[in-house]
Amino acid sequence: MNRVIEEHINQKRPEGVKVDGTPYNILIVDDSMFIVKQLTQILGSEAYNIIDTATDGEEGIRKYKELYPKVDLVTLDITMPKKDGLQVLREVIEFDKEAKIIMISAIGKQGFVKEALLLGAKNYIVKPLNREKVLERIKKVLY
Amino acid sequence: MRIDFITPFLEATEEIINEVLDIQPQRGEMDLKANETIPDVGVLVGITGQAVGRMLIILDKTLAEKLVEIMNGEVYKLEEDMAQATIGEVGNMIMGRAITKLYELGFHFEITPPSVIVGRSVRISTLGIETLAVPYTFPYGSMEINISIKENV
Numbered sequence: 001m002n003r004v005i006e007e008h009i010n011q012k013r014p015e016g017v018k019v020d021g022t023p024y025n026i027l028i029v030d031d032s033m034f035i036v037k038q039l040t041q042i043l044g045s046e047a048y049n050i051i052d053t054a055t056d057g058e059e060g061i062r063k064y065k066e067l068y069p070k071v072d073l074v075t076l077d078i079t080m081p082k083k084d085g086l087q088v089l090r091e092v093i094e095f096d097k098e099a100k101i102i103m104i105s106a107i108g109k110q111g112f113v114k115e116a117l118l119l120g121a122k123n124y125i126v127k128p129l130n131r132e133k134v135l136e137r138i139k140k141v142l143y
Numbered sequence: 144m145r146i147d148f149i150t151p152f153l154e155a156t157e158e159i160i161n162e163v164l165d166i167q168p169q170r171g172e173m174d175l176k177a178n179e180t181i182p183d184v185g186v187l188v189g190i191t192g193q194a195v196g197r198m199l200i201i202l203d204k205t206l207a208e209k210l211v212e213i214m215n216g217e218v219y220k221l222e223e224d225m226a227q228a229t230i231g232e233v234g235n236m237i238m239g240r241a242i243t244k245l246y247e248l249g250f251h252f253e254i255t256p257p258s259v260i261v262g263r264s265v266r267i268s269t270l271g272i273e274t275l276a277v278p279y280t281f282p283y284g285s286m287e288i289n290i291s292i293k294e295n296v
Contacts, residue, residue, distance in 0.1 A: 034228040106239025109246045
């Protein structure tokens with residue numbers, strides 16, 4: 001009976017909300033104001049909480065450390081000022097081996113994807129961003 | 144200019160425009176140019192690696208405004224930061240797709256972050272690198288892709 005109730009609650013629950021009713025916290029690291037807006041809209045539609053945003057690599061690392069351990073997932077652009085996404089990935093993983101990071105890039109070159117995954121990224125999304133694709137990849141990493 | 148360098152840029156342009164705007168752009172006749180004038184809006188992305196050069200996307204005002212409106216779901220003036228970020232992102236996506244295709248063909252290129260140019264009649268020179276211009280037409284306006292690439296030997 002309890003399982004039936006739990007399944008019913010889960011069916012009603014937006015993807016961005018945990019079983020305890022609190023939202024997953026997402027940190028967006030991207031220098032494009034357009035992509036930040038797009039991700040905020042897509043993730044907001046499933047009740048994910050955008051805990052903060054960063055527009056360059058250094059700011060992304062600093063904010064991850066300041067917010068630790070509240071960040072559940074990071075979306076990370078590759079081409080950015082100051083430090084690029086791969087460097088941010090290295091430093092965040094060095095700080096927190098359990099960090100859940102999804103790379104976002106216009107470039108789908110196999111070499112980049114492979115390197116990011118070897119460094120510890122959990123998944124990779126190639127732009128243009130599509131709502132279903134973004135939500136599916138994030139769900140796969142978080143659930 | 145090597146045609147195997149050019150085709151991926153045109154394919155990438157058509158694919159991204161189709162995915163973003165859900166329309167099929169009509170490709171016009173290719174032309175060679177020595178310099179270019181941007182009437183309203185341009186996006187410039189540099190290329191380095193096995194070849195050097197740049198791709199310039201020239202949009203007329205009505206198409207640029209429509210692109211920004213469709214991609215954002217709301218209207219922005221071209222002078223606004225969000226409009227320019229949106230247009231720059233289109234250039235970034237086209238170039239990202241193009242160099243991914245070139246990589247699959249065995250060519251290794253890198254791209255620079257896009258620069259967006261908004262202004263009346265800005266003149267761009269390629270300083271001697273041959274430029275291939277490809278026009279596109281849409282129900283909302285017109286666009287031209289300018290590719291200047293010189294193999295790095």
